[in-house]
Every structure is written in structure tokens, then in C-alpha cells.
Amino acid sequence: MTIHTTNYVNTFIEAPENFPHTAAGIPPERKQKTIARKQYELLFHHPYQFTSDEILYTTTAKHKGITEEAFFAKGKPCFRASPLVKQYGWGVHFNQDGKMAIYPIESPKYQQFRENSDLKHIQAMRLRK
Structure with missing residues (x-):
């Protein structure tokens, strides 16, 4: 069986070019947590501890009993389609080990990653108009 991966290495996923805000938003707290909120909590509180595959599996399938x-x-x-990136304006940096962390679009660190030519740069999927 072929296993497909969403992991990246030395890569920065930028918020979509048509992101309408100048600052990232935090996905709202709800009784039933959204995927964006689950991703935010894991990545904000545990930077560079998880790969994309681990985050996506944990936030979308593990609780359903899917292996x-x-x-x-x-x-x-992949994370280009994540609501955390598309709708809330967070950039995602993947280090040399494929572990990821998030940075708000308005932060100096986001800009440093955006200007870093040693990283592969990927634009998040565009927001629908």
C-alpha cells in the first residue's frame, strides 16, 4: 500500500495573496472545536514538535478511530489548504526535520521567513471571493 505524505522540509507556507487582513486571527473557541482551532492549539503551544502528517491525522481522523x-x-x-493558513492568516514554517511552527502574518518572524531565500516558498490556496 502506498502511503501519501503532506510533510515538507525547509519550507515556508505563506498566507494567501488575497488574505484580506493585516493581522492573523485566532480561530474562535467553540463547544465543538473546529479543525482550525485544534491545529492552532497544537502548533501554538508545541512549536516544532509535530510534522504536518501528525497534525492533520490528529486533528481530522484519530478521534474517528481511523488508522x-x-x-x-x-x-x-497539505497545509496550503488549512483554514488556519487560508482564513486566519498564519504562516507555517517547516524546519530541516519536517517539524512545523506557525507565525502570524504581522510578526517580524513571518517576514524573516518570507524573505529567507534558503527556504522553499509556497503560497496558501487562495480564499474564495
Whole structure:
């Protein structure tokens, strides 16, 4: 069985070019946590501890009892499609080990990653108008 991965190495995913705000938002707290809120909590409180595959599996499939092997047997959208990036304006940096951290669009660190030519740069999927 082929296992598909969403992991990146030495990469920065930027907020979409049509992101309408100048600052990142925090996904709202709700009784039933959204995927964006789950991703935010894991990545904000545990930077560089998880890969993209680990975050996506934990926030979308683990609680349903789906095995990792079954979850990644089919291709999955990568973090370019994450609501945390698309709708809330967070950039995602993947280090040399494929571990990730998030940075708000208005932060100096976001700008440093955005200008770092040693990183592969990927634009998040555009917001629908």
C-alpha cells in the first residue's frame, strides 16, 4: 500500500495573496472545536514538535478511530489548504526535520521567513471571493 505524505522540509507556507487582513486571527473557541482551532492549539503551544502528517491525522481522523495507514492511503490536501493558513492568516514554517511552527502574518518572524531565500516558498490556496 502506498502511503501519501503532506510533510515538507525547509519550507515556508505563506498566507494567501488575497488574505484580506493585516493581522492573523485566532480561530474562535467553540463547544465543538473546529479543525482550525485544534491545529492552532497544537502548533501554538508545541512549536516544532509535530510534522504536518501528525497534525492533520490528529486533528481530522484519530478521534474517528481511523488508522494512520488508512488515513494516508489516499492523498490528502497539505497545509496550503488549512483554514488556519487560508482564513486566519498564519504562516507555517517547516524546519530541516519536517517539524512545523506557525507565525502570524504581522510578526517580524513571518517576514524573516518570507524573505529567507534558503527556504522553499509556497503560497496558501487562495480564499474564495
